[in-house]
Amino acid sequence: MMSEDQVIVGLEVHCQLDTKSKLFCGCSTDYRSDGPNTHVCPVCLGLPGAMPVLNKRSIEYAMKVAKALNCTVLHESEFSRKNYFYPDLNKAYQITQYDKPLAEGGYLEIESDEGGERRIRLTRIHVEEDPGRLVHMGNAERGKYSLVDYNRAGIPLIEIVSEPDMRSPKEARKFLNKLRATLEYLSVFDSEKEGSLRVDANISIKGNERVEVKNITSYKGVEKALTFEVTRQKNLIRRGQRIERETRHFIESTGITQSSRSKEQEHDYRYFPEPDLRPLHVQSWMEGIVLPELPDARRERFVAQYGCSLNHARTLTGELKLANFFEHVVAADPKGLSTLAATWIADTLIGELNYRSMNLESVDAPGFTELIGILKSGILTDKSGIDVLRVMLDQRMNHQSCETSAAIVDRLKLRKVTSVTLEKSLTYEIVPNPILTAITEVLTEQPGAVDDFMKGKKGAFNFLVGQVMKKTRGCADPGELNRMLVEALKKKEV
Numbered sequence: 001m002m003s004e005d006q007v008i009v010g011l012e013v014h015c016q017l018d019t020k021s022k023l024f025c026g027c028s029t030d031y032r033s034d035g036p037n038t039h040v041c042p043v044c045l046g047l048p049g050a051m052p053v054l055n056k057r058s059i060e061y062a063m064k065v066a067k068a069l070n071c072t073v074l075h076e077s078e079f080s081r082k083n084y085f086y087p088d089l090n091k092a093y094q095i096t097q098y099d100k101p102l103a104e105g106g107y108l109e110i111e112s113d114e115g116g117e118r119r120i121r122l123t124r125i126h127v128e129e130d131p132g133r134l135v136h137m138g139n140a141e142r143g144k145y146s147l148v149d150y151n152r153a154g155i156p157l158i159e160i161v162s163e164p165d166m167r168s169p170k171e172a173r174k175f176l177n178k179l180r181a182t183l184e185y186l187s188v189f190d191s192e193k194e195g196s197l198r199v200d201a202n203i204s205i206k207g208n209e210r211v212e213v214k215n216i217t218s219y220k221g222v223e224k225a226l227t228f229e230v231t232r233q234k235n236l237i238r239r240g241q242r243i244e245r246e247t248r249h250f251i252e253s254t255g256i257t258q259s260s261r262s263k264e265q266e267h268d269y270r271y272f273p274e275p276d277l278r279p280l281h282v283q284s285w286m287e288g289i290v291l292p293e294l295p296d297a298r299r300e301r302f303v304a305q306y307g308c309s310l311n312h313a314r315t316l317t318g319e320l321k322l323a324n325f326f327e328h329v330v331a332a333d334p335k336g337l338s339t340l341a342a343t344w345i346a347d348t349l350i351g352e353l354n355y356r357s358m359n360l361e362s363v364d365a366p367g368f369t370e371l372i373g374i375l376k377s378g379i380l381t382d383k384s385g386i387d388v389l390r391v392m393l394d395q396r397m398n399h400q401s402c403e404t405s406a407a408i409v410d411r412l413k414l415r416k417v418t419s420v421t422l423e424k425s426l427t428y429e430i431v432p433n434p435i436l437t438a439i440t441e442v443l444t445e446q447p448g449a450v451d452d453f454m455k456g457k458k459g460a461f462n463f464l465v466g467q468v469m470k471k472t473r474g475c476a477d478p479g480e481l482n483r484m485l486v487e488a489l490k491k492k493e494v
Contacts, residue, residue, distance in 0.1 A: 046091030
C-alpha cells in the first residue's frame, strides 16, 4: 500500500544491440575509434530516394531479449515514423515502433528495498534506430556552436519500457544492473561501449504530476538523478507549490536536473506507419531462439553446486565476466576452493578493484587462483592475503613486472606464525617463532594496557592483540596469538 509521499518510478531504457551493421543499411557499427561521419551512407544520412532494408540479426537479438524477459512477441509488428526536429536527427523523423511494437508485457525480478524479490512489470519492447550525436564545442550550456556526427545514426536500438513499479532510486539502479546483466548473458549488448545504454526516467510523488528525466548515461547516474529529483519534488510539495509536468535533463557534472521543455504528448510526434517497410511477422522465428543460462538460473546453480551463500551468489552472477572468473578460479578444485574463492572475490577483490578504478580484465586469473590456494593451505592470515593481493594489483596497474603470489609472500616474509609450526617459507625453511617474543615485548611496553586488562576494562585485550599483530606484521595466527596472550596475562596476574 502506497503512502502519501510514495515515490513512483518507471524507466525507458535504450540499449544498443551489438550487431555488426546498422538497422537499415550495411554501414559498420564499429565507429567509436574512427573519425566523425566516416560510417555513413545515403540510407543512414536520409538522402532523398534512399530505401531502408531491415537488418534481420537485430530483430533476432530483440526477440531473444523479449523471450528472456518473459514478454509476448506479437504476431504482427510494424515500424512507424516519429516526426520531430532536432539537429542530430538528419531525416527530421526517426524510424521506430509505436502502436504495434515487437513485444508486450513481461517482467524482471529484482531484490526490493524491503527484502525479498520485487517483480517489475514491463510494458513493451520495441526496435528503433539511434539518432546521430551532437558534439558541443565548449559545453552544452555555453558552447559557441555544436557539430553533428552521424556515425551513430541508424545503430539498432531496443527500447525497454517498464511499468511504474519501482519505489526508490535504489530500486531503479537495481533494475538497470539486473537488465544489463541479462543482456550481457544473452550476448546482444556490450556495456563497455560508450553510449550503449541510455535512460529516460519518469518519476513522481503519489498524487502529483510526473516528470521525465533525460540524458542519463550511467547506472550510478540513474540513482543520483532520481535522488535529486525526489528531493526537489518533495520540497516543492512541502512549500505548497505545484509540480509541473515537464522534461528535465540530468547534468552529470553537477548531479542536478535542469528544466528543458514542457513534456510532449504522443500526438506531437505525428506518428504514421513507415511506408518503406512492410509489417513484421516473426512468430516462426521463435523456435530458433535458444536462451543461454541467465543470471537467476546461474545464481541458483552457484548456491547448489558450489555452496555459495545467496548474497555471494547474487554478487558473482550479477556480471557475466565475474561469474566466468569465479568458475575459472575454482575449476581445479570446486569443492575445496569455492567457498573461499566466493568470499574473496565478492568481498575483497571487487572492493580493491573499485578503489583503483580497475576492471576485472586487469586481474591475473592464474595468480589470483594461486593466492586462493595459498590461503586455503593455512599459510597466510587474511590480512597478509590482502597485502599480497594489493601488491599484485598495484604491479598490474603500474605495468610493472608481475610476481607470483608465492614470490610476493616469500619476499615480504608473510608466512603465518603459529606456536606449533614455526614460520616457514614456501621452500619450508624453518625460522624462529616470533609470537612469544612479540607478546613479551608488548606486555613490557604497554603496562597501562596490562593494568586496564587486570581491572576488567573492555578493549584492553583487543588493544594488546593489535599491538602483537603489528609487531608480527599481521603474520601471527589469530587463534594461537589469543591463546598465548591469555596465558601470558594469567602469569602476570600470579
